[in-house]
Amino acid sequence: MDTIYALATARGKAGVAVVRISGPLAFWVVEMLAGDVPAPKRTALRQLKDRDGIVLDEALVICFEEGASFTGEQSAELQLHGSIAIVNAVLKSLSEIDGLRLAEAGEFTRRALENERLDLAQVEGLADLIEAETEVQRRQALKVFSGALGEKTERWRRALLRSAALLEATIDFADEEVPTDVSPEVLVLIAEVMIELEAEVAGAKMAERIRDGFEVAIVGPPNVGKSTLLNMLAGREAAITSEVAGTTRDVIEVRMELKGLPVTLLDTAGLRETEDVVEAIGIERARERARHADLRVILIPSPDAKPEIEPEEGDLVVIGKDDAGEYSGKMLSVSGKTGRGVDLMVAGIAETLSMRASSASTAIRERHRVAMKAALASMESARNEVLNGPDRTELAAEELRRAIHALDCLVGRIDVEAVLGEIFSSFCIGK
Numbered sequence: 128m129d130t131i132y133a134l135a136t137a138r139g140k141a142g143v144a145v146v147r148i149s150g151p152l153a154f155w156v157v158e159m160l161a162g163d164v165p166a167p168k169r170t171a172l173r174q175l176k177d178r179d180g181i182v183l184d185e186a187l188v189i190c191f192e193e194g195a196s197f198t199g200e201q202s203a204e205l206q207l208h209g210s211i212a213i214v215n216a217v218l219k220s221l222s223e224i225d226g227l228r229l230a231e232a233g234e235f236t237r238r239a240l241e242n243e244r245l246d247l248a249q250v251e252g253l254a255d256l257i258e259a260e261t262e263v264q265r266r267q268a269l270k271v272f273s274g275a276l277g278e279k280t281e282r283w284r285r286a287l288l289r290s291a292a293l294l295e296a297t298i299d300f301a302d303e304e305v306p307t308d309v310s311p312e313v314l315v316l317i318a319e320v321m322i323e324l325e326a327e328v329a330g331a332k333m334a335e336r337i338r339d340g341f342e343v344a345i346v347g348p349p350n351v352g353k354s355t356l357l358n359m360l361a362g363r364e365a366a367i368t369s370e371v372a373g374t375t376r377d378v379i380e381v382r383m384e385l386k387g388l389p390v391t392l393l394d395t396a397g398l399r400e401t402e403d404v405v406e407a408i409g410i411e412r413a414r415e416r417a418r419h420a421d422l423r424v425i426l427i428p429s430p431d432a433k434p435e436i437e438p439e440e441g442d443l444v445v446i447g448k449d450d451a452g453e454y455s456g457k458m459l460s461v462s463g464k465t466g467r468g469v470d471l472m473v474a475g476i477a478e479t480l481s482m483r484a485s486s487a488s489t490a491i492r493e494r495h496r497v498a499m500k501a502a503l504a505s506m507e508s509a510r511n512e513v514l515n516g517p518d519r520t521e522l523a524a525e526e527l528r529r530a531i532h533a534l535d536c537l538v539g540r541i542d543v544e545a546v547l548g549e550i551f552s553s554f555c556i557g558k
């Protein structure tokens with residue numbers, strides 16, 4: 128097994144920079160650089176010197192023994208002064224040591240997985256944790272990273288194993304007189320797992336939304352103040368605004384955080400009948416994106432104006448350009464120019480999205496949803512076979528084994544290699 132090293136913190140000037148080393152040579156490397164191997168899991172202040180005895184930095188050194196580290200391997204950390212020159216000098220010294228090589232992206236975590244310090248779902252949670260930009264994303268990722276999905280899966284797995292074992296026992300003793308009919312117990316066990324899995328699948332879409340962000344589209348007729356409102360929310364001039372009706376053509380996307388939720392706000396072309404070919408394309412795009420968005424803010428010019436599109440559940444119909452608050456109280460109204468009413472509108476959006484987000488499950492990836500659906504399909508078949516009577520017991524047990532297999536894929540107990548490449552491609556070097 129190679130000994131690997133990498134800068135674990137971001138590149139560039141910083142207060143402190145952390146270099147990680149993991150593998151059988153880790154302590155030996157520390158001894159070369161620091162002169163001795165400090166007691167494990169204790170910080171020790173040491174002068175780090177290169178091969179020629181030149182001092183590289185005065186750093187904190189931490190050693191972790193094999194079996195008691197993040198990767199599970201013997202490993203060490205050098206907590207350096209975060210200067211570009213020091214980091215470069217230390218990395219250069221490490222590169223000159225035989226048997227050492229720079230880690231690939233995610234390789235420390237891959238080793239943690241191989242040494243069973245983490246399961247596959249936890250690795251995915253960790254990937255999301257590092258990507259997390261908002262509070263809700265942080266909480267979701269931390270839940271999965273803490274092993275929530277792995278624990279649930281283990282419970283489902285045990286229930287299915289027990290069901291399969293019960294069925295298989297009746298097959299083995301088929302010739303003898305088995306007084307007990309196991310099917311009621313098996314059916315209850317299967318039903319209980321199915322209910323939980325169905326809830327997970329139902330919440331998977333929302334979990335994906337929390338990961339990737341919700342889309343909120345601002346729509347309405349031309350000149351109603353859509354782009355001005357977007358700019359106000361973005362805090363910058365992301366979209367061109369003008370008194371000319373039909374200014375916005377392309378869909379303009381701005382990523383932001385609304386009350387802890389990741390949101391992509393879409394500004395769209397004003398909806399109207401038009402002879403202008405280019406504008407017509409813009410309007411078509413506006414309608415298309417608005418349809419697929421999670422929520423729509425439909426701006427209208429006055430309280431009695433008819434919304435350009437039919438509001439769906441959770442959509443907000445808002446009067447635009449209401450600087451004086453003339454209509455406030457009657458309906459939600461905003462001014463993108465003065466900011467009046469914007470807080471209230473944001474609160475409305477956040478409330479709707481938060482409510483939906485609360486139904487999110489721990490199935491944070493497409494992969495999880497697919498595995499769960501496969502397990503559910505096999506369990507459904509198993510249940511039907513059980514109901515078909517004792518002749519079909521063998522088939523029922525086989526279906527249960529198939530469901531267990533799907534759950535094993537879910538947490539990476541089997542078929543890990545197939546998904547590793549994709550998962551680790553999103554990791555940074557040093558993680």
Ligand SMILES: Nc1nc2c(c(=O)[nH]1)N(C=O)[C@@H](CNc1ccc(C(=O)N[C@@H](CCC(=O)O)C(=O)O)cc1)CN2
Nearest residue numbers: 135145147168189191194195196197198204206244558
């Ligand atoms: N400096 C530093 N900070 C860090 C990390 C790190 O590797 N280094 N982490 C990594 O990304 C995270 C913390 N995760 C860690 C997980 C396990 C162990 C570890 O050594 N586990 C041993 C000993 C546990 C103990 O002391 O009780 C074990 O589990 O046996 C260390 C860090 C976040 N902060």
Ligand SMILES: Nc1nc2c(ncn2[C@@H]2O[C@H](COP(=O)(O)OP(=O)(O)OP(=O)(O)O)[C@@H](O)[C@H]2O)c(=O)[nH]1
Nearest residue numbers: 349350351352353354355373374375397448463464
């Ligand atoms: N007084 C006032 N004027 C506004 C407000 N919002 C926008 N305007 C003005 O109204 C005009 C149109 O604003 P835009 O934000 O470009 O309108 P839009 O809805 O994006 O228009 P299209 O892109 O053509 O669909 C501009 O001259 C803005 O300065 C507002 O809240 N109050």
Ligand SMILES: [Mg+2]
Nearest residue numbers: 353354374375
């Ligand atoms: Mg516009």
